[in-house]
Amino acid sequence: MAVAVSRQGTVAGYGMVAQDTVEAGELLFAVPRAALLSPNTCSISALLEREQSALQSQSGWVPLLLALLHELQAPASFWNPYFALWPDLGRLQHPMFWPEDERRRLLQGTGVPEAVEKDLVNIGSEFHSVVLPFMEAHPDLFSPRVRSLELYQQLVALVMAYSFQELLEEDDDEEKEPNSPLMVPAADILNHIANHNANLEFSAECLRMVATQPIPKGHEIFNTYGQMANWQLIHMYGFVEPYPGNTNDTADIQMVTVCEAALQGTKVEAERLLLKERWDFLCQLEMVGEEGAFVIGQEEVITEEELLTTLKVLCMPPEEFREFKDQAGWEDANRDEDGCLPVTDIPKFRASWRQLLRDSVLLTLETYATDLQTDQDLLANKEVHAKLSWREQQALQVRYGQKIILHHLLELTR
Amino acid sequence: MANVSQAQRTFCCGKHQRHKVTQYKKVKDSLYTQGKRRYGGKQSGYGGQTKPIFRKKAKPTKIMLRLECVEPNCRSKRMLAIKRCKHPELGGEKRKRAK
Numbered sequence: 001m002a003v004a005v006s007r008q009g010t011v012a013g014y015g016m017v018a019q020d021t022v023e024a025g026e027l028l029f030a031v032p033r034a035a036l037l038s039p040n041t042c043s044i045s046a047l048l049e050r051e052q053s054a055l056q057s058q059s060g061w062v063p064l065l066l067a068l069l070h071e072l073q074a075p076a077s078f079w080n081p082y083f084a085l086w087p088d089l090g091r092l093q094h095p096m097f098w099p100e101d102e103r104r105r106l107l108q109g110t111g112v113p114e115a116v117e118k119d120l121v122n123i124g125s126e127f128h129s130v131v132l133p134f135m136e137a138h139p140d141l142f143s144p145r146v147r148s149l150e151l152y153q154q155l156v157a158l159v160m161a162y163s164f165q166e167l168l169e170e171d172d173d174e175e176k177e178p179n180s181p182l183m184v185p186a187a188d189i190l191n192h193i194a195n196h197n198a199n200l201e202f203s204a205e206c207l208r209m210v211a212t213q214p215i216p217k218g219h220e221i222f223n224t225y226g227q228m229a230n231w232q233l234i235h236m237y238g239f240v241e242p243y244p245g246n247t248n249d250t251a252d253i254q255m256v257t258v259c260e261a262a263l264q265g266t267k268v269e270a271e272r273l274l275l276k277e278r279w280d281f282l283c284q285l286e287m288v289g290e291e292g293a294f295v296i297g298q299e300e301v302i303t304e305e306e307l308l309t310t311l312k313v314l315c316m317p318p319e320e321f322r323e324f325k326d327q328a329g330w331e332d333a334n335r336d337e338d339g340c341l342p343v344t345d346i347p348k349f350r351a352s353w354r355q356l357l358r359d360s361v362l363l364t365l366e367t368y369a370t371d372l373q374t375d376q377d378l379l380a381n382k383e384v385h386a387k388l389s390w391r392e393q394q395a396l397q398v399r400y401g402q403k404i405i406l407h408h409l410l411e412l413t414r
Numbered sequence: 415m416a417n418v419s420q421a422q423r424t425f426c427c428g429k430h431q432r433h434k435v436t437q438y439k440k441v442k443d444s445l446y447t448q449g450k451r452r453y454g455g456k457q458s459g460y461g462g463q464t465k466p467i468f469r470k471k472a473k474p475t476k477i478m479l480r481l482e483c484v485e486p487n488c489r490s491k492r493m494l495a496i497k498r499c500k501h502p503e504l505g506g507e508k509r510k511r512a513k
Contacts, residue, residue, distance in 0.1 A: 058461060059460050059461030061459055061460065061461055076417045115458060115459050116459075118460075119460040122460050122461070123460055154462055159464070160460070160462075160464060161458075162465075163464045163465065164464060164465045164466070164467050165463060165464045165465070165466065165467065166466075166467045166469065167466045167467065167468060167469065181464045185469075188465070199466075199468055200465070200466070200467050200468065201467070201469070201470060202467050202468065202469045202470075207467060222465070223465065224465075225464075225465045225466070226463065226465070232458050235458055235459065236459070236462070236464070238460060302503060350462050382513055
């Protein structure tokens with residue numbers, strides 16, 4: 001057997017360890033389709049299929065959650081051995097289970113409290129409007145002990161952290177309905193790091209966990225959960241990768257913050273009106289939106305087209321804007337190197353762009369409760385750091401990683 | 415390599431109009447960008463994208479072109495898929511026919 005489940009030598013809880021040296025491309029294990037737990041494979045699949053329109057919701061996760069709720073209370077569920085390996089549902093680490101004030105205080109500015117609050121509202125509303133009525137309508141399939149909002153929330157966190165989804169096709173301009181998540185026993189035991197050495201592949205008869213790098217004997221096998229920033233890891237999975245391990249870490253600059261920074265530079269009403277016109281135009285171009293953010297990675301700007309267009313449109317002289325608006329970008333035939341904006345290009349920007357970006361970063365840094373130095377001090381002082389609670393340590397890593405990226409931008413826009 | 419001219423005449427506004435042709439830029443592979451690119455939508459959180467299952471691409475994908483009407487009052491955009499080709503080139507030199 002090439003792999004073994006272990007609590008030893010893994011980053012957290014259970015993990016998988018290579019029993020022998022593994023080569024890149026080698027099959028680690030395969031999971032037959034019959035082992036998957038999804039609305040289609042569970043023992044109430046016919047009912048869920050029949051009722052699917054009643055089970056529609058914004059999340060799209062209700063059928064899977066009902067499948068889990070049913071199988072958990074079924075005395076002889078096929079998946080009982082799988083459930084035995086689950087983490088303790090009462091001990092999940094996601095911020096959605098932290099006390100509200102702690103979550104807001106520790107993660108202020110990171111985007112996590114807002115995301116969690118939205119989740120909690122949606123979880124509550126879907127439970128009460130769709131899930132509970134369904135369970136009460138089929139009482140023989142859902143014993144009273146599973147008709148619990150608390151359990152539902154725990155299962156949502158479990159689905160966030162353990163489920164899998166096929167990646168969406170990138171061919172279409174339209175956003176396709178995402179495939180619904182499903183549970184893949186064995187595969188979900190693998191932990192994640194940025195520099196992973198395995199991934200899960202789809203094939204007709206089974207799902208295959210394949211090595212993507214050579215793995216020495218005794219080393220942990222790491223799947224990838226995607227190119228995840230620490231704020232997303234803590235939100236969805238309840239853990240972070242400590243600095244500097246997470247090379248996928250990012251910081252967000254809210255799009256409205258850039259507008260605000262530009263607004264700061266206006267002195268008269270006429271200028272403010274013109275700014276509004278430029279902003280509305282960017283909205284029309286679908287480059288910006290009220291809820292959106294520019295995403296900055298460690299080496300490159302992820303949302304490069306949106307940021308470049310925004311800086312250009314907000315900084316161009318009024319006559320140029322009038323012309324630009326009429327021609328709607330017909331002139332920009334010389335877009336070289338589309339799809340890539342390394343942060344090292346930022347010092348080459350014209351002064352007006354650098355200034356606007358800089359002001360936006362400064363406004364963003366103000367949204368955090370503390371500055372970079374404070375977090376740096378906490379990390380540097382081993383004694384103080386060791387006394388922090390697990391949550392405090394994790395939140396520190398989320399804040400710190402984002403602030404490092406933002407401070408780097410400050411240097412690049414000097 | 416497939417050559418596509420940068421300005422193509424096709425039907426719009428009731429007649430054949432010139433259209434600016436650009437290659438539709440694929441969203442990057444990153445799951446992360448799928449989310450935040452589209453205004454912090456559903457990609458993280460309840461209902462969002464979870465651990466990926468990868469499909470191996472057996473054949474090269476379709477190339478999506480974006481046609482934009484140059485008529486200033488119209489400027490309508492539409493997508494056009496052309497047959498698979500690994501190296502699409504916009505406006506490159508016309509290849510000479512082999513003799």
